[in-house]
Amino acid sequence: MKFKTLSFAIFSAFMLSACGGGSSSESNTGTGTGTGTGTGTGNTTTNDSEWSVYSPSYFENSDYLFDKLTFTSKGDTQYVRVDYLSNLKDMETLDINELYIFSDYLTNEGLYELELNKDPELGYKIGSLLKNTPTEKTYIPSSKIGHTGLQLTEQYELVDLSGKPLAEYIDTHLYLVSSEPKLNYYGSFGQLYLSKLKDKKFPNGSKCLRGLNLSSSKDFIMMYQNPYDTSDSFQDIFSEGYNTINLGGYKAFISNAIYPNEYISAIVQFDNKYRMGEYNKSGTYYSLNKEIEIETQVLKELKSDKLTDAEEILEQELYIQSLQKECTIFNSTASKEIDKYRVM
Template sequence: MKLKLLSLSIISACMLTACGGSDSSSSSTTSTNNSNTGNTPIPGTTFQQWAAVDLSTGSDDLDINISQNTIDNGKAYSKQIVGEADNSFIVTPNGVYEDGEEHPQYGTYQGLLTVNGNQWIHSPYSSINSTDLKITTTYKLLDISNKEIFPTILPQEYIDLKYNLNESDLSAIAANYINSIKPIKFPQGSTCLQLQEISNSEEYVDLEIDEPENQSFLAAAWNTLATDPNAIQKVFKNTIAYFSDDENDEGFAKYNEQYYEATYYKKGVEFNLSDIINEWNSFKSSSNPAEVNARIDDQILLAENSCALYNPTAITAIQNTLVNYQ
């Protein structure tokens, strides 16, 4: 039920790309024309809407997921526009947080949200009045008018195609879509929120609600980890979760005698864009082939101009490119 604070495509690009292999077809730097608004405060909590978009190009079809976040008088809502909504809930050491009631216009109630300068402070909804979890997200407001859509919404695919990496992994539909959007730019008035940092007041697990018939499989997976001497155990409210090791945040949990796939989120800083960029910079070396350093520079530039959430003008432009692919 985690509020769609960031685009999954941005996170996947951040986590999966660094210095990679050494294939290359070009060493030119990606051109960008973002107008960086610096510390300009994000609009307040009276009313605003931002959308997250995630496109998956590896399957036979172009998988599209677009969700809209609405903030209205300090209340946060999430509505699925395209694709399937997440069906999960959060458990902390002392609390449980889930989706609230449906708003007829804005979608599912997600709790309270305070905007403090460039930060969103999200207090997720809890039917049992849990209050221990606060998720703080820091953003930078960017003007993306006249910026190319393709590298903004598909940064990993942009790098792959530019440097001839994994091109064969693209489905025919995805390749056609990418070719169709290469010349298209965001219209005037397009803005986005760039994700800078996410931090959590408590560690927690996000538990995915699955079909009842999958309980036997989930129970077997949980028991396998529970009997593994090397597995990591995490205990939360009415919950015991296991993960294969400290580096794996995907595992299985038992909550109130039911079994779930679990994703673990640590207390404190969960994501920091500057740290990732600094790590990429550390991969650059005079001993690398020139094309490898050029690719790292391109990836850093894309990250520095990345978007997590789009305003209505920008998301409408993105949706217009997808009309023939839904």
């Protein structure tokens, strides 16, 4: 089963978990806050200054149908705002350090630790923009001590959503699977999602971005905030063993399990604690076309195996369809329409 989640890496920018999170070819590349990817960020067209990303709650008893983050920019500074969370109506009690949303980076320069200073309207500062066009963004993650060598680049496809169904584009995989009587992976929540958004369409001027590629100027580890007190989890995370390296003055443990187009699980030691994360090499480390190619090959292998049941093949076919269609992040016109149906 493939879930979209807000436990993604914000600074890898466009949300590659937007196409359902995970893949059938994953095996065990880590404990999973998404697919080893990030989330859509910010001001990426000439006409819009806010872009929002949505993740379904997957629980019927949630306050809202989605979690929502909004990315904004002011000058060359990139921000992210937590608009609402499906299980937390009272945002005044929000502790951002408990969300697995914000992450730090580690490169050969050292630690890129977020400042997390908050603008009351724009949100939390997360980076400095070097390039900001309708289909490409390059930025430097925020650093308390001024590191500038790590440059992350995202490439997009811009899609006109005017008149198109909300349910098909907010979470295409959820929509396709829940619409298929032979599959019941999302249970009653899937049916609730369909009923809440039935016949609802995007107004004119609605647009979204589909993430195409991620690349980096350096090898890096993106680290989740919450640390472990012990190394007890190593055996589960590194089921195929690991290598130990020194990166930026810190001891890092890198998984031996390497799969094409996916991040590599990593843990970094800070004093006597450990932070889990995602290791990526410099250059292009994620390609949507490559993922579609990989999943198409998985489908061929499933079809050639006489022991594969029909439902598994169907689910894989729907997953590939979702990769080919689903939006990553939405402009303000589309976002305002989605927000009308957030209450459960």
